[in-house]
Amino acid sequence: MTSQADPADAQASAGAISIRGLSKTFGALKVLDDINCTIGEAEFVSTLGPSGCGKSTILRIIAGLVEPDAGAELRLLGEPFGGQSDQVGVVFQTHNMLPWLTVEKNIRLNCEVRGVARAEITRRVEEILPVLKLEGFREKYPHQISGGMKQRAALGQTLIAQPKVLLLDEPFGALDALTRDQLNVELLRLWQKIRKTVVLITHSISEAIFLSDRVLVMSDRPSRVVSDVRIDLPRPRDPKATREDPRFGQYVTQLSALMGVH
Amino acid sequence: MSELFSRLRLPEILFFGLIALCWEMASEWFGIRPYLLPSLSSVLAALWNNAGELYRHSIVTLNEVVVGYLWAVAGGLALGLAIHTVPLARRTVYPLIVLFQGLPKVALAPLMVIWFGYGLTSKVLMAFLFAFFPVVIGMLGGLESVPSHLREHFDAIGASRWTRFWRLQMPAALPSIVDACKTAMPLAVIGAIVGEFVGAEGGLGYVILSANASARSDLLFAALVVISILSTLLYLVVELLGRKVWWRGV
Numbered sequence: 001m002t003s004q005a006d007p008a009d010a011q012a013s014a015g016a017i018s019i020r021g022l023s024k025t026f027g028a029l030k031v032l033d034d035i036n037c038t039i040g041e042a043e044f045v046s047t048l049g050p051s052g053c054g055k056s057t058i059l060r061i062i063a064g065l066v067e068p069d070a071g072a073e074l075r076l077l078g079e080p081f082g083g084q085s086d087q088v089g090v091v092f093q094t095h096n097m098l099p100w101l102t103v104e105k106n107i108r109l110n111c112e113v114r115g116v117a118r119a120e121i122t123r124r125v126e127e128i129l130p131v132l133k134l135e136g137f138r139e140k141y142p143h144q145i146s147g148g149m150k151q152r153a154a155l156g157q158t159l160i161a162q163p164k165v166l167l168l169d170e171p172f173g174a175l176d177a178l179t180r181d182q183l184n185v186e187l188l189r190l191w192q193k194i195r196k197t198v199v200l201i202t203h204s205i206s207e208a209i210f211l212s213d214r215v216l217v218m219s220d221r222p223s224r225v226v227s228d229v230r231i232d233l234p235r236p237r238d239p240k241a242t243r244e245d246p247r248f249g250q251y252v253t254q255l256s257a258l259m260g261v262h
Numbered sequence: 263m264s265e266l267f268s269r270l271r272l273p274e275i276l277f278f279g280l281i282a283l284c285w286e287m288a289s290e291w292f293g294i295r296p297y298l299l300p301s302l303s304s305v306l307a308a309l310w311n312n313a314g315e316l317y318r319h320s321i322v323t324l325n326e327v328v329v330g331y332l333w334a335v336a337g338g339l340a341l342g343l344a345i346h347t348v349p350l351a352r353r354t355v356y357p358l359i360v361l362f363q364g365l366p367k368v369a370l371a372p373l374m375v376i377w378f379g380y381g382l383t384s385k386v387l388m389a390f391l392f393a394f395f396p397v398v399i400g401m402l403g404g405l406e407s408v409p410s411h412l413r414e415h416f417d418a419i420g421a422s423r424w425t426r427f428w429r430l431q432m433p434a435a436l437p438s439i440v441d442a443c444k445t446a447m448p449l450a451v452i453g454a455i456v457g458e459f460v461g462a463e464g465g466l467g468y469v470i471l472s473a474n475a476s477a478r479s480d481l482l483f484a485a486l487v488v489i490s491i492l493s494t495l496l497y498l499v500v501e502l503l504g505r506k507v508w509w510r511g512v
Contacts, residue, residue, distance in 0.1 A: 065417055084420050096415035099509040100433045109429070113421045143512035161419070 016041040016165055016197035017062060020073040023222075024057055024066070031057050032068075033222035039214075041077075041164075042195045046208035048259060049218030055201045059167045062199065063090045077164060086114065089163030093170040095154040097142035103149075104129070104138035107156040114161060124160050131190060132156045148172075148179040152186070159194075168200040184210060185239050192236050205259070209233070209251045210242055217258045227258050300480040308480035309487060315469070316488050322464040323454055324492060326382060330389025331450040331496075335443055337390070338397025345398070346405040363395045367453070371460040385457035385465065392453030393446035400442020404435025437510035440500075447500050451493040466492070 015038040022035040031054035039045050047055045060066040061074070064084030068074065074081055076088065097106045104125060111121045129135045132152045137145055145153070151171055158166065171187075172180040184207055191198060191211075202208050208215045209231055217227040231251060233242055242248060286302040288294045296304070309316065341359070344351045371388055378384040408431055416426050458467025466485050473481035 063418055065414060084418060086420070090418050092411060092414070094411045096412060098412065098430070098433065099512045110419045113416075113419050113425050113429075141509075141512070 015039060015075065016043070016077055017199070018073075018075040019058075019062075022058070022061065022072040022074065023069045024054065024061065025069055030222040033224050035223070035225055037216060037225055037228070039197060039199060041197055043214065044191060044198045044200070044212045045214045045216060046200045046202055046212040047216045047218060048202065048205065048208050048255065049223060050220050050259070051203070053218050053220055053223040055218060055223075056169050059090065059169050059199065059201055062165070063088050063167055065090075086161065087164045088167060089158035089161055089165070090167045090169065091151075091154050091158050091171040093173045095142070095150040096157060097150060097153060099142055102139050102141055103134055103145065103153050106142070106153060107160050110157055110161045116161075121160070124162070128156050128159055131193070133186075146179075147175050148183055151175065151183060155187075155190075163196070165197045165199070168198060170201050170203065173203065180204075180207075181239075187211065188237060188239075205252055205255045205261075206243075206248075209248060209255070210237065210239070215251075215255060217255065229255060229258075297477065297479050300483055304480045305483040305487065308478075308484040312481060312484060316466075316484060319464055319466050319469050319485075320488055320492060322468075323385075323451075323458070323466045323489070326385035326454040326457070326465065327389050327450045327492075327496065329382075330386040330453060331393050331447060333386070334390045334393035334446055334450060335397050338394050338442070338446075339401050339439065342398045342401025342405065346402055359395065359398060367391045368456055371456050374457060375461040380461045380463055384460075385454045385462065388457030389450040389453035392456075393450040396442045396445040396449065397439075400438050400445070401435060404438030404442075405431055407438060408434040433509075436507040440504035440507050443500050444497065444504060447497045448493050451489065451496065455489065 017037075017039040019035055019037050022032055023030070024032040035058065047058070049055050057066060061068045062076070064082065067082075076085060097103070098109070101109065107125055107128065108121050111124065116124075125138075129138060132155060134149065134153060134156065137149060137153075142150055142153070151174075154171065172183045175183065188211055200208070200211060212231050215229045215231060216225050217229065218224065219226045229251070233245055233247060233251075282302055284291070285299070288299050289296050289301065300308075341355065345356045346352075367388070370391060371384075374384040374387050378387060412430060412434070413426075416430050421429070454465070455467040455470075458465040459471060462468045466489050469485040470482050473479070473485060
């Protein structure tokens with residue numbers, strides 16, 4: 001089964017996120033130059049590119065945290081957008097846990113701010129804690145749990161609001177390689193369950209291939225999308241089988257060449 | 263009892279014991295005249311013999327300090343917030359406060375007495391003036407210490423200004439506010455005493471002046487001891503309240 005055969009793909013043409021002519025200049029520095037791309041509903045798309053190429057800026061624009069230059073046409077779930085939307089959730093590299101709240105209260109915060117009813121928040125928390133393997137740590141404070149758990153909790157902080165689009169800005173980038181691999185497997189498992197549109201920013205080629213339906217490769221500043229590679233590996237993906245698939249190695253070679261890594 | 267004893271370690275006992283001994287024996291060992299430095303035992307005797315009077319004056323000073331301090335904390339927090347949030351206030355009120363801070367506040371005490379008389383108000387104002395500035399600075403520093411990624415997180419979840427203030431800025435600022443409140447506490451005591459020096463009908467500063475006038479240096483030292491105990495106790499109260507803010511540096 002390939003991702004094209006996925007029923008979610010029928011809607012993908014409508015596009016969860018559609019970006020036309022997106023540029024962004026900070027002062028004299030042109031960071032993004034005429035970015036065009038469409039991301040389908042329930043599609044998992046990764047963005048690879050050199051450091052400082054503006055990947056995070058795209059994400060912040062989609063999240064409504066940064067204003068794009070005039071002239072860009074941005075659509076989210078078919079609607080033109082500006083500013084932050086309840087439909088979008090972001091997870092950054094640095095976790096956003098408040099040190100004075102427990103894990104559970106940190107996760108609740110997002111919904112409390114949005115005015116979700118207390119009972120409904122509790123229901124969602126009970127649902128999400130086991131998925132994130134945080135049940136035993138709900139009463140712990142952020143400084144009492146490991147880096148990997150913090151990032152899982154950060155995922156929970158975002159997922160609790162049930163966004164349709166999930167933006168992940170190197171969410172596991174600050175973790176050691178082993179924890180990172182583990183969390184990627186968990187993220188994949190989670191995604192296969194919830195099937196949201198995901199845009200992931202990463203520096204890791206293998207992480208991008210392992211998780212994504214498509215990988216967008218970006219150039220150095222001012223960045224453009226230089227390549228859009230469809231990852232045609234069967235889903236659901238098993239970590240071992242996927243990495244042993246000969247196509248996995250081919251994608252690594254192809255993307256490395258595109259990134260200029262030899 | 264045994265727990266208390268085990269907490270009093272030998273070095274501490276020796277250290278304070280040595281100070282007490284040197285104090286007690288100052289006139290015999292170092293030839294310091296008792297009217298310059300009365301012996302520890304005579305100071306303790308003065309404390310005992312004037313306990314009622316000292317207590318009455320302590321209450322006067324305590325009242326001045328606490329009222330002035332609470333106003334300083336409330337006013338300092340409000341002004342710090344205003345300077346942080348309103349750009350106009352940062353350009354106008356902030357420089358004014360900094361300029362004002364440069365004035366020796368001791369020199370304002372006579373003015374306070376001229377303006378507000380010998381009663382409570384002038385001393386409360388002196389305590390306020392001494393304690394106010396650190397609280398403003400602590401509040402400002404605390405509000406500025408909110409990590410940018412958390413501010414962005416609150417942007418991303420669409421938090422209102424109100425939510426942002428109560429759920430992010432205030433808790434993040436609290437460690438710095440607590441430090442400022444600790445700094446301000448002894449300053450409020452100094453302010454009140456200085457106010458009493460200039461003109462008062464009661465209070466520990468008044469006791470010091472009148473003991474001085476009647477060459478009762480034992481009573482003067484007794485008043486000093488009471489002031490330092492009062493100041494320490496007030497500091498401890500703030501310190502204990504401040505322990506509720508445990509999340510500094512985690």
